[in-house]
Amino acid sequence: MKAAALIAPETIEIIDIPEPHCGPDEVLVRVTAVGLCGTDSAVVRGSRPVPNMPWVLGHEGVGEIVAVGSRTVDREVGQQVAIEPNYCCFTCEACGDGFTSGCPSRDAVGLTSPGLLAEYVAVPAIFTHPAADHVNICDLVCVEPLTVARAAVRRSGVRSGQRCLVVGTGSQGLFVCQSLLAEGITPHVREPHTGRRELALVLGAVPATDGEPFDHIFETSGATGALETALGTLVPGGKATLVGMNAGPLDISTHAVVSRQLSLSGSLIYDHPHDFADTIAALEKKSVEPHRVLQARYPLEAAAEAFAAVVDTPGKCWISLNDPAGQ
Ligand SMILES: [Zn+2]
Ligand SMILES: [Zn+2]
Missing domain, CATH: 3.40.50.720 (NAD(P)-binding Rossmann-like Domain)
Incomplete structure (x- = not known):
C-alpha cells in the first residue's frame, strides 16, 4: 500500500509499505482524509526529530473501519471514525486522574509512533471515535485540531x-x-x-x-x-x-x-476520552462547522506539495485518500 513518508529532512516521498496487521485490540482503518498542521511542518523541517526514516507522516486522520480485532467488541466494520492520535498509558497517576494529556508515557502518532498518511492503519480500537454517518468528511477531518x-x-x-x-x-x-x-x-x-x-x-x-x-x-x-x-x-x-x-x-x-x-x-492537546467524544457530539449536532477552516485539498500523490503549502495557506491544508472521484 502507499504511504507518504519523510525520507530525509524536507524530503517527502510516496513509498510502498506492507499493509498493517490488525491486532486483537485494534481496528484496521481505511484512511480517507488526513489534515496537516504546524506540528507536521516541524517534523518535515527536522525541528521535531522522528525515531527513524522513512517516517510515515500525519496525525489528524479519519477513515472507515474495515476490520475489527478479535478482542474488540464495541467497534464495527463500516463505521466512520476519527483517530485520537495520542495514546496515553492508562496506568500512571495522571491517567488515573483523567489528566491523560499529562501522561509521561504518552505515545504521539506521527511523532513517536508512525503517522496516518497511509492507505490503511491499524489503531488501538479505544482511540477511534465513531461518528454518525451524516457527519461530512470535511468536518470529521478537523476533529483533532478542533478538539x-x-x-x-x-x-x-x-x-x-x-x-x-x-x-x-x-x-x-x-x-x-x-x-x-x-x-x-x-x-x-x-x-x-x-x-x-x-x-x-x-x-x-x-x-x-x-x-x-x-x-x-x-x-x-x-x-x-x-x-x-x-x-x-x-x-x-x-x-x-x-x-x-x-x-x-x-x-x-x-x-x-x-x-x-x-x-x-x-493547554496541551486534550484529555481522553471526553474531549474527542464531545467534539464528535458537537459535529453530529452541527453546532460547529470546522469544514469552513479547510482551504486546500490534495491527493496523496501530491503530499510534498501539500506539506509545502501549510506554511503560507490561510486555513487548513488536507490530503484526501482512497477517493478517486474526489481527486
Ligand atoms: Zn495537528
Ligand atoms: Zn499515563
Missing part, C-alpha cells in the same frame, strides 16, 4: 461576556475562534497574515484595535513577541491560555505578572 481548540477554551474557564483576544489565526487560531463563537463569545483577532486574518473575519471574528483591553487571551501563534504584546492588553486579573509553543524565553517580569495578577496557563 485541541475546544479543550483550550474548556480549560480556560472563559465565560460569555468576557472580552477575548485570539493571537494568531493559523488553523489552530481559527478553530479557537470557532470554539469561542460556539460559546457565544465574539473573538477579537490579531494576525499579521492578511489571508489568515480575513478568514477569521469571515468566520465571525472581529479585528482587535490598538489599546483595547482584554479579559482573556488565547495565544496560538507560538511567537513570543506576539504573546508579550498581547499580555500587555490584559486587564488586571486577566488570563492567558497558551496553545502555541516556542522554545525561546518569554520576556515578562514577575513584577508584571504579580502586580497585575495575571494568570498564564498552558
